[in-house]
Amino acid sequence: MEKYFLIALLAIFALWYLSYSATRLDRLHHRVETSWANLDGLLQRRAAVALEIAKSEIADPASSLLLTAAAHQARDAQMQTRSQAESGLSGALGLLLNDGHLVEGFIEKDLLRELSELTDKIRVAIALHVDAVTRTQMVRQKPVFRIFRLAGTAPLPVTYEFEADVL
Amino acid sequence: MTLKKLRIGLVCPYGWDTPGGVQNHVRDLAEYLIAKGHYVSVLAPVIDEDAIPDYVSSAGKPISIPYNGAVARVLFGPIAFARVRQWISNGKFDLLHLHEPAIPSISLLACWAAEGPLVGTFHAAAKRQKAIFAIGPILEPVIEKLTARIAVSEAARSTLTEHLETDAVVVPNGIYADRYRDGEVRAQWSGNTLGFIGRYEEPRKGLSVLLDALPIIARFAPDVRVLVAGPGDSKEVQDQIDPELRHRFEFLGRISEKEKADFLSSVALYIAPNTGGESFGIILAEALAGGAAVVASDIPAFDSLLGKGEYGALFQSEDPQDLAKVVIGLLREDEKRRTLAQRGKAYAQRFDWDVVAEDIFSIYEMALVGSDGVTLSSENRAWNRFLGREGN
Numbered sequence: 268m269e270k271y272f273l274i275a276l277l278a279i280f281a282l283w284y285l286s287y288s289a290t291r292l293d294r295l296h297h298r299v300e301t302s303w304a305n306l307d308g309l310l311q312r313r314a315a316v317a318l319e320i321a322k323s324e325i326a327d328p329a330s331s332l333l334l335t336a337a338a339h340q341a342r343d344a345q346m347q348t349r350s351q352a353e354s355g356l357s358g359a360l361g362l363l364l365n366d367g368h369l370v371e372g373f374i375e376k377d378l379l380r381e382l383s384e385l386t387d388k389i390r391v392a393i394a395l396h397v398d399a400v401t402r403t404q405m406v407r408q409k410p411v412f413r414i415f416r417l418a419g420t421a422p423l424p425v426t427y428e429f430e431a432d433v434l
Numbered sequence: 435m436t437l438k439k440l441r442i443g444l445v446c447p448y449g450w451d452t453p454g455g456v457q458n459h460v461r462d463l464a465e466y467l468i469a470k471g472h473y474v475s476v477l478a479p480v481i482d483e484d485a486i487p488d489y490v491s492s493a494g495k496p497i498s499i500p501y502n503g504a505v506a507r508v509l510f511g512p513i514a515f516a517r518v519r520q521w522i523s524n525g526k527f528d529l530l531h532l533h534e535p536a537i538p539s540i541s542l543l544a545c546w547a548a549e550g551p552l553v554g555t556f557h558a559a560a561k562r563q564k565a566i567f568a569i570g571p572i573l574e575p576v577i578e579k580l581t582a583r584i585a586v587s588e589a590a591r592s593t594l595t596e597h598l599e600t601d602a603v604v605v606p607n608g609i610y611a612d613r614y615r616d617g618e619v620r621a622q623w624s625g626n627t628l629g630f631i632g633r634y635e636e637p638r639k640g641l642s643v644l645l646d647a648l649p650i651i652a653r654f655a656p657d658v659r660v661l662v663a664g665p666g667d668s669k670e671v672q673d674q675i676d677p678e679l680r681h682r683f684e685f686l687g688r689i690s691e692k693e694k695a696d697f698l699s700s701v702a703l704y705i706a707p708n709t710g711g712e713s714f715g716i717i718l719a720e721a722l723a724g725g726a727a728v729v730a731s732d733i734p735a736f737d738s739l740l741g742k743g744e745y746g747a748l749f750q751s752e753d754p755q756d757l758a759k760v761v762i763g764l765l766r767e768d769e770k771r772r773t774l775a776q777r778g779k780a781y782a783q784r785f786d787w788d789v790v791a792e793d794i795f796s797i798y799e800m801a802l803v804g805s806d807g808v809t810l811s812s813e814n815r816a817w818n819r820f821l822g823r824e825g826n
Binding site: 291391 | 444487549575578579581582583599600603796797800804805
């Protein structure tokens with residue numbers, strides 16, 4: 268009799284543990300999604316600011332053209348080409364801003380300030396997203412999660428290439 | 435900052451009315467956010483419940499446990515857990531900010547009990563501890579719930595990576611830089627003076643290193659004096675001092691904020707000979723903001739705060755001879771000392787609350803994406819239903 272009781276207890280604990288683990292993984296997947304949504308939003312805003320800069324006095328006609336193209340590409344990119352497009356935009360912005368010419372005018376200074384604030388935020392957002400992704404990958408590697416298929420049909424989250432190089 | 439006003443819950447693990455860096459940080463952050471118009475509630479262990487500001491809720495009386503080479507006054511247990519749950523469910527918070535959630539305290543309990551946007555700040559920097567590895571598997575899923583992690587320094591960040599295998603964004607501790615900006619030079623504190631602020635009786639603050647270095651310094655600068663400010667029973671320390679050097683010491687006791695600003699503007703050099711146990715070194719940031727030239731031991735926290743010696747001179751930790759050498763070098767060259775102090779003062783502005791709190795707030799905004807507030811976690815909801823009480 269005692270033996271059955273013990274087995275029942277163990278079974279209950281095992282069930283609780285599985286449910287607990289599933290909740291844990293679900294929470295991680297949720298974190299990956301929200302951190303990506305956040306990052307995505309910030310990148311969209313960066314593309315918008317880049318377009319503004321392209322239209323402003325800061326850019327000469329040639330860089331303006333380059334920047335406009337890169338910003339549109341980043342905005343419209345599909346998931347597969349996203350990495351390339353975002354890196355392209357980072358490059359175009361870098362080319363324009365690192366050549367050391369002084370920017371005058373109130374609106375232009377404002378734009379550049381907004382861009383540098385956005386860049387700081389994007390850096391943090393990338394860190395948060397990468398952390399969520401690696402954490403999820405790590406947890407999904409564990410035997411309990413694999414054997415009982417606790418991930419269900421959720422796709423394994425991945426990091427994009429542009430997240431690796433600092434903006 | 436967004437126009438939307440948030441309801442923010444801060445959890446402080448250590449006794450609110452005991453002195454400490456984490457408590458100061460939580461208090462300053464809470465007051466900054468309140469001044470910006472947000473609703474803030476702080477949950478902390480409290481000893482004297484009559485003497486706390488409105489925005490603090492007491493979680494009960496703290497108990498003392500030895501932790502990380504000092505005595506920590508924290509709180510945990512079933513009654514505290516009930517209090518934490520009640521606070522979360524009554525607060526209707528948009529976001530919780532938990533301080534030091536990896537030690538057994540109400541921060542950990544809150545992290546366990548809550549669901550939603552959670553931000554955690556890790557303050558401590560410690561060497562590898564076996565105990566944390568042992569409880570790692572239990573801690574891991576709880577710490578994992580944090581939407582965003584902040585470390586106050588690179589030292590705290592590497593502690594976190596080492597023990598819990600997770601990364602964090604570094605946002606430094608804050609100071610009110612303008613309180614120290616305009617200190618007046620007081621004649622009785624200027625000249626060849628070395629300043630020291632802190633609880634000097636604690637060995638890890640390193641006053642003994644300075645004591646050992648003093649005879650050598652005195653040989654080169656006969657009129658050197660040491661000014662020690664901070665709480666403590668100076669009799670005991672004075673008895674340890676060599677009688678020939680005793681006249682060089684002046685113990686000021688606890689000093690006010692205004693006096694501190696004057697103190698930092700007046701002394702020739704500010705000395706921080708700490709031997710370890712520091713994670714950030716807020717006092718160094720204050721000393722820099724006050725315009726003092728700083729000499730500090732090269733422990734990791736100070737090394738990174740002073741930019742590897744760029745904004746203040748470093749000496750080899752626990753080496754009185756090296757300290758003496760650095761101090762003498764700076765006392766002799768007024769020009770070098772002045773440029774060091776000026777560079778440090780400009781650099782210290784980045785630790786101002788205006789900068790630091792904006793950084794913290796932008797992390798709040800990121801944590802808030804796609805959420806609708808903090809609730810009790812599902813595990814606890816099920817448990818409450820089982821016991822026949824609705825938590826929320």
